[in-house]
Amino acid sequence: MGFGRTGRAVASVMMERADVRLEWIVRRSARLDHRHASEVIGVDSDDPAVIHSAGDASAAALLDEFPVDAVIDFSSVSGIDYYGNAAAARGVSMVCAVSKFDRDVEPQFRDWGRCTRALWSPNITIGINFMLLAAKTLRAIAPCADVEVVEEHFKTKPEVSGTAVRMAEGLGLDPCEIKTVRAGGIIGTHELVFGFPFQVVRLRHESITREAFGNGAIFAAQHLHGKPNGFYRMEDLMAPYFARLPA
Amino acid sequence: MGFGRTGRAVASVMMERADVRLEWIVRRSARLDHRHASEVIGVDSDDPAVIHSAGDASAAALLDEFPVDAVIDFSSVSGIDYYGNAAAARGVSMVCAVSKFDRDVEPQFRDWGRCTRALWSPNITIGINFMLLAAKTLRAIAPCADVEVVEEHFKTKPEVSGTAVRMAEGLGLDPCEIKTVRAGGIIGTHELVFGFPFQVVRLRHESITREAFGNGAIFAAQHLHGKPNGFYRMEDLMAPYFARLPA
Amino acid sequence: MGFGRTGRAVASVMMERADVRLEWIVRRSARLDHRHASEVIGVDSDDPAVIHSAGDASAAALLDEFPVDAVIDFSSVSGIDYYGNAAAARGVSMVCAVSKFDRDVEPQFRDWGRCTRALWSPNITIGINFMLLAAKTLRAIAPCADVEVVEEHFKTKPEVSGTAVRMAEGLGLDPCEIKTVRAGGIIGTHELVFGFPFQVVRLRHESITREAFGNGAIFAAQHLHGKPNGFYRMEDLMAPYFARLPA
Amino acid sequence: MGFGRTGRAVASVMMERADVRLEWIVRRSARLDHRHASEVIGVDSDDPAVIHSAGDASAAALLDEFPVDAVIDFSSVSGIDYYGNAAAARGVSMVCAVSKFDRDVEPQFRDWGRCTRALWSPNITIGINFMLLAAKTLRAIAPCADVEVVEEHFKTKPEVSGTAVRMAEGLGLDPCEIKTVRAGGIIGTHELVFGFPFQVVRLRHESITREAFGNGAIFAAQHLHGKPNGFYRMEDLMAPYFARLPA
Numbered sequence: 001m002g003f004g005r006t007g008r009a010v011a012s013v014m015m016e017r018a019d020v021r022l023e024w025i026v027r028r029s030a031r032l033d034h035r036h037a038s039e040v041i042g043v044d045s046d047d048p049a050v051i052h053s054a055g056d057a058s059a060a061a062l063l064d065e066f067p068v069d070a071v072i073d074f075s076s077v078s079g080i081d082y083y084g085n086a087a088a089a090r091g092v093s094m095v096c097a098v099s100k101f102d103r104d105v106e107p108q109f110r111d112w113g114r115c116t117r118a119l120w121s122p123n124i125t126i127g128i129n130f131m132l133l134a135a136k137t138l139r140a141i142a143p144c145a146d147v148e149v150v151e152e153h154f155k156t157k158p159e160v161s162g163t164a165v166r167m168a169e170g171l172g173l174d175p176c177e178i179k180t181v182r183a184g185g186i187i188g189t190h191e192l193v194f195g196f197p198f199q200v201v202r203l204r205h206e207s208i209t210r211e212a213f214g215n216g217a218i219f220a221a222q223h224l225h226g227k228p229n230g231f232y233r234m235e236d237l238m239a240p241y242f243a244r245l246p247a
Numbered sequence: 248m249g250f251g252r253t254g255r256a257v258a259s260v261m262m263e264r265a266d267v268r269l270e271w272i273v274r275r276s277a278r279l280d281h282r283h284a285s286e287v288i289g290v291d292s293d294d295p296a297v298i299h300s301a302g303d304a305s306a307a308a309l310l311d312e313f314p315v316d317a318v319i320d321f322s323s324v325s326g327i328d329y330y331g332n333a334a335a336a337r338g339v340s341m342v343c344a345v346s347k348f349d350r351d352v353e354p355q356f357r358d359w360g361r362c363t364r365a366l367w368s369p370n371i372t373i374g375i376n377f378m379l380l381a382a383k384t385l386r387a388i389a390p391c392a393d394v395e396v397v398e399e400h401f402k403t404k405p406e407v408s409g410t411a412v413r414m415a416e417g418l419g420l421d422p423c424e425i426k427t428v429r430a431g432g433i434i435g436t437h438e439l440v441f442g443f444p445f446q447v448v449r450l451r452h453e454s455i456t457r458e459a460f461g462n463g464a465i466f467a468a469q470h471l472h473g474k475p476n477g478f479y480r481m482e483d484l485m486a487p488y489f490a491r492l493p494a
Numbered sequence: 495m496g497f498g499r500t501g502r503a504v505a506s507v508m509m510e511r512a513d514v515r516l517e518w519i520v521r522r523s524a525r526l527d528h529r530h531a532s533e534v535i536g537v538d539s540d541d542p543a544v545i546h547s548a549g550d551a552s553a554a555a556l557l558d559e560f561p562v563d564a565v566i567d568f569s570s571v572s573g574i575d576y577y578g579n580a581a582a583a584r585g586v587s588m589v590c591a592v593s594k595f596d597r598d599v600e601p602q603f604r605d606w607g608r609c610t611r612a613l614w615s616p617n618i619t620i621g622i623n624f625m626l627l628a629a630k631t632l633r634a635i636a637p638c639a640d641v642e643v644v645e646e647h648f649k650t651k652p653e654v655s656g657t658a659v660r661m662a663e664g665l666g667l668d669p670c671e672i673k674t675v676r677a678g679g680i681i682g683t684h685e686l687v688f689g690f691p692f693q694v695v696r697l698r699h700e701s702i703t704r705e706a707f708g709n710g711a712i713f714a715a716q717h718l719h720g721k722p723n724g725f726y727r728m729e730d731l732m733a734p735y736f737a738r739l740p741a
Numbered sequence: 742m743g744f745g746r747t748g749r750a751v752a753s754v755m756m757e758r759a760d761v762r763l764e765w766i767v768r769r770s771a772r773l774d775h776r777h778a779s780e781v782i783g784v785d786s787d788d789p790a791v792i793h794s795a796g797d798a799s800a801a802a803l804l805d806e807f808p809v810d811a812v813i814d815f816s817s818v819s820g821i822d823y824y825g826n827a828a829a830a831r832g833v834s835m836v837c838a839v840s841k842f843d844r845d846v847e848p849q850f851r852d853w854g855r856c857t858r859a860l861w862s863p864n865i866t867i868g869i870n871f872m873l874l875a876a877k878t879l880r881a882i883a884p885c886a887d888v889e890v891v892e893e894h895f896k897t898k899p900e901v902s903g904t905a906v907r908m909a910e911g912l913g914l915d916p917c918e919i920k921t922v923r924a925g926g927i928i929g930t931h932e933l934v935f936g937f938p939f940q941v942v943r944l945r946h947e948s949i950t951r952e953a954f955g956n957g958a959i960f961a962a963q964h965l966h967g968k969p970n971g972f973y974r975m976e977d978l979m980a981p982y983f984a985r986l987p988a
Contacts, residue, residue: 013445126389127441127448133492134381134450141488142373146896146924155887155936179920183887183936185702194374195896195924198260198459201374203381204449208679212445241388243490246382393649393677402640402689426673430640430689434947442649442677455926507939554951620883621935621942627986628875628944636867636983688868692754692953696945706939716754735882737984739874 001083003027003037003051006210010074011037012166013214015045020218022047023068026054026082027075027247059086070095070221077101078087080108090113093224095217096101097124099162106231113231117224121234123163124216128190129206133242134181135192135203139171146195149173152181153188248330249322250274250284250298253457257321258284260269262292266464269294270315273301274322275328292364299321317342317468321460324348335359342464342473344371346409349413354479360478368481370410371463374452374493375437376481379417380489382439382450386418394418400429400435411437495575496520496569497545499529500704504568505531507540507708514712516541517562520576521546521569553577557584564589565713568707570596574602582606587718589711593620593656600725602720607725611718615728617657618710621699622684623728626664627736629686629697633665640689641665645680658684742824743816744768744778744792747951748781750777751815753954757784761959762807763788767795768816769824800824800949804831811836811962815954818842821849829853834965836958838865847972854972857963863976864904865957868946869931871976873911874983876933876944880912887936888912893922894929 003025014022015038022045025037030053032040037049052062059082063071070093073079080096087094094112099122112118121129139147149171151164158179167190168175175225188207193200216234223237250258250272261269262285269292272284277300279287284296299309306318306329317340320326327343334341341359346369359365368376386394396418398411407427414437416423435454440447463481470484497505497519508516509532516539519531520530524547526534531543546556557565564587567573574590581588588606593616606612615623633641642664645658652672661684662669682701687694710728717731744752744766755763756779763786766778771794778790781811793803798824805811811834814820821837828835835853840863853859862870880888890912892905901921908931909916929948934941957975964978 006875079417096273120302125446127443127446130385130388131448134384136492137381137488138377140491141377141485148922149925150891150920150922152934179891180923181288181889181891181920183889183934184941185938186936186941187702193893193922193924195927196374196459197462197926198455198457199372199374200451200453200925200927201378202449202451202453204451206447208445208447208681210445212443215444238388239492241384242492244387245486245489315522395646395675395677397644397675399675399687426644426675428642428687429642430642430675430687431694433689433694434693435947438779440675440677442680444679447678447680618942621937621940624879624882625942628878631875631982632871632987634985635871635979690868690953691870691956692949692951693866694947694949695872696943696946696947698941698943698945700941702939702941703817704939706937710937732882733986735878737987738881739877739980739983 001026001071001074001079004074007074008041009210010072010214010217011049012041012043013211014218015041015043015047015049017218020221022049023066024050024052024062026059026062027051028054030056030122033087054082057085058137059113063087063090063092069093069225073098074217080105083107084112088115088118088231091116093221094122095124095220095224097122097213097217097228098129110231113229116229117227117232118230119220119224119232119234119237121220122166122214124220124234125207125212126219127212128163129192129238130215131192131203131205132167133235133238135167135171137242138194138201142194142196146188147173148177148179148193148195150179150181150191150193151172151189152183152186154185155182157182161190163189167192248273248318248320248326250279251321253460254321254458255288257289257319257464259290260458261296261465262288262290262296265464267468269296270313271295271297271299271309273299273304273306273309275301277303279319286399293295294417297470302411306330310337310339315454316340316472319468320345321464321466327352331355331359334366335362338363340364340468341366342371342467342471343367344460344464346370357478360476364479365477366467366471366479366481366484368467369413371467371481372454372459373463373466375410376460376463376485378437378439378450378452379414380485381483382414383389383420384489385441389441389443394420395424395426395440395442396420397426397428397438397440397460399430399433401432402429404429408435408437414439495520495565495567495573497526498568500707501568502535503704504566504711505543506535506537507705508712509537509541509543510533511592511712514715516543517560518542518544518546518556520546520551520553520556522548524550548576553580557581557586563587563719566711566715567592568711574599578602578606582609582612585610587715588612589618589714589718590614591616591707591711593617596698604725607723610723611721611726612724613714613718613726613731615727616660618714618728619701619706620710620713623655623710623732625684625686625697625699626661627732629661629665629728631736632688632695636690641667642671642673642687642689643667644673644675644685644687645683646680648675648679649676651676655682655684661686688719708740742767742812742814742820744773745815747954748815749778749782750951751784751813751955751958752790753784755959756782756784756788756790758959761962763790764807765789765791765793765799765803767793767800767803769795771797787963795823798828804828804833810834810966813958813962814839815958821846823851825853829856829859832857834858835860836865836961836963836965837861838863838958840864850884851972854970857970858968858973859971860961860965860973860975860978862961863907865961865975866948866953867957867960868953869904870957870979872933872944872946874976874979876908876912878936878983879942883935883937886971887941888914888933889918889920889936890914891920891922891932891934892930893924893927895926896923898923902929902931908933
């Protein structure tokens with residue numbers, strides 16, 4: 001769902017990976033109807049990746065005619081209204097990565113979670129979600145260490161990074177204390193500085209391109225597969241790896 | 248056990264912390280016999296912290312006359328010969344942070360582990376041990392990510408950092424591939440670079456002073472308390488925090 | 495000259511900047527002959543930016559029909575054979591950023607430098623060239639400080655970064671001592687670590703995209719303008735800024 | 742002048758370096774009168790390094806009896822009142838590194854500068870001063886690049902780093918925009934982030950110990966030697982290295 005800049009990046013990752021298959025794409029505009037995403041983006045791929053528009057085909061019709069294991073959503077606040085009920089009714093996994101909604105959508109996802117696996121995570125990259133869990137763990141180990149959140153983005157990004165805010169909140173810190181650096185074309189970095197009396201631990205995430213969301217979404221879809229119905233966050237899929245440490 | 252540069256740093260941390268009490272110190276030389284570590288180091292403390300020498304008093308005698316919960320060892324390869332059996336026989340926890348032995352001491356510790364809690368960890372800081380566990384977790388989450396180990400130390404450090412070698416081995420990497428930077432007076436940094444196709448995660452540890460070992464040793468002694476007998480590594484004490492992620 | 499991946503990135507920067515005008519492009523293939531780079535790349539621009547092919551039009555003919563102040567070259571080893579003599583004969587500035595040649599081209603550039611301003615610099619970004627000059631300066635200030643070169647690139651880059659090698663050579667270091675990190679999709683970072691006994695200075699350059707070469711090439715072309723004929727390196731254009739420090 | 746924590750560190754560096762000789766030290770307290778700094782600090786040194794107290798001996802008397810090339814001052818706001826006139830009258834170089842005064846002392850130094858070489862620099866490390874000059878140079882080269890100042894210090898440091906404020910001011914930035922990280926026992930880092938559209942340049946300084954001030958003060962004293970009388974800043978001694986770039 002969605003074929004904006006991030007949607008395209010995610011689609012290109014899906015088409016390039018051998019272990020997933022991109023069946024179809026739904027976008028708002030009808031301009032590319034029935035074309036193939038591979039040809040529009042310019043990648044080699046055998047995936048069908050047919051582009052539809054929301055006005056042309058209902059989610060129910062698409063899911064019935066071209067069944068999928070999971071719906072991946074990088075659209076906008078209204079995307080879930082299009083596909084939510086249809087996906088839930090068919091037990092199709094939902095991976096929603098829309099970062100901001102204009103209302104509280106969690107009850108809605110919890111509701112869908114009674115019929116399927118409904119995941120919503122505003123930042124769906126593996127690196128950021130790992131970092132948040134690792135930081136929570138270190139905070140439990142060393143509750144007295146001071147923690148600071150520093151994020152860097154391109155000059156024209158007006159607001160504090162939403163990901164940084166969630167990190168701060170997740171660690172019990174005041175989001176107003178986040179240090180924001182705005183300079184040139186920095187894609188995005190997030191650093192957590194753990195200050196101990198005699199040592200420093202830094203957890204740092206650097207974004208290279210938005211394709212990172214693609215691998216995160218695929219990780220989510222693959223890990224939801226076989227899980228019981230319910231409402232999920234990326235953290236819920238990653239936490240078992242923390243519990244089951246390799247020797 | 249031990250009152251060299253690291254031993255003194257550890258002793259000073261123990262004397263400054265209110266939740267532990269430094270009963271006595273054993274060192275090889277008799278030069279400071281019966282003086283108080285607080286006065287020798289120059290810190291304010293009510294801890295007894297009496298200095299003994301190994302030739303003057305046996306570990307058994309000291310442990311009987313001045314009982315302790317744990318023995319903390321920053322001495323040398325021969326320290327364990329002095330106190331090992333005596334501590335094990337009395338069920339006193341053992342925290343050994345000697346980084347290199349001239350023989351394989353693990354069987355010895357396993358043996359003591361039948362009577363007490365015997366921990367041996369060559370780098371006992373909280374930060375390094377957390378980092379190793381977090382890195383193992385990320386490697387399980389993302390087995391395809393490339394990992395590089397970079398360590399920086401003062402110019403005159405001749406060999407590759409032992410901590411870096413253990414990190415590489417723990418992650419299934421070739422220790423010969425560690426990148427070593429040697430420049431000026433850098434105390435010590437260890438960085439793990441996780442390279443994903445579209446993002447980078449860095450775990451970085453910076454040492455400020457050797458007092459970091461003190462807080463690590465205290466963490467170990469406190470977490471051994473109440474645990475069943477056995478052989479322990481720092482990782483074993485930290486792993487439960489990974490399993491029991493806070494919400 | 496050149497319309498490969500870097501050539502396109504450079505062209506797009508030139509078309510987007512108001513203070514330069516991209517007159518035409520020459521590439522080897524005739525596939526895009528007479529199309530406009532703006533339309534091929536998909537940027538808004540009033541620059542002519544007409545694409546020609548080397549087989550279709552000689553450099554002399556192009557330079558006579560569509561005069562320019564400078565020729566910017568991101569093509570290949572053979573590009574200079576196409577335009578070198580023609581540009582020199584007409585006193586057109588030459589900015590060549592081809593990183594590797596199969597022969598020693600410096601004498602050739604020196605020769606052209608008798609008739610025009612002929613610049614050749616294998617890495618033409620502002621950041622890298624600044625960093626090299628700043629590092630040389632610090633080395634003169636503190637000849638005893640230890641210096642290490644660390645470079646990071648994507649996993650599949652096989653050889654040591656040419657930029658890092660030139661940095662090492664420029665600083666009198668052994669290029670074999672460069673530390674290379676290869677992981678995931680890292681675009682490229684270069685770090686110089688200056689280790690003093692009691693402090694560390696790091697100069698670090700991080701590439702975001704290859705468009706950085708565009709701004710570097712424009713800087714070169716603009717700074718060559720009005721300079722005497724001769725052979726130039728980026729360093730020669732930047733050094734005056736070091737001499738003329740603002741208060 | 743001065744034998745507090747920084748004064749001692751500076752004295753120890755002076756005694757360990759073969760190319761300078763520490764003649765004497767003046768401090769406020771008389772507690773260590775006539776003892777040798779080498780023995781008080783515990784370093785091996787043949788330097789006289791005799792400790793005097795300001796109440797016991799006037800600067801004029803000391804300078805006459807034990808002549809020196811330069812006076813190095815890490816004392817307090819009142820130190821210059823003790824030695825300033827006496828040093829100036831004898832043409833002895835003055836290196837004052839007191840970071841804050843309760844009044845504007847620059848006119849005073851300019852006055853002394855008519856009789857001797859009078860230097861005052863609040864942060865006298867080589868690294869910080871190099872960084873400031875390098876940053877000014879890069880700003881002249883790339884006036885459109887965005888610059889951010891980030892500084893990190895120990896948790897209990899209440900105010901913004903004075904060094905960071907001077908960096909911001911020197912670069913024409915608003916000191917209120919400095920990003921301050923306060924965590925654990927971080928000694929001190931200063932980073933200047935230059936954000937370009939497609940690349941990032943970072944200049945980073947990390948303090949290891951306060952001994953760094955010692956090497957900076959010696960650099961200053963040695964570079965003042967032979968210079969004309971006048972008022973100097975560290976920048977004035979370093980700028981010539983920028984002008985005279987090695988090939």
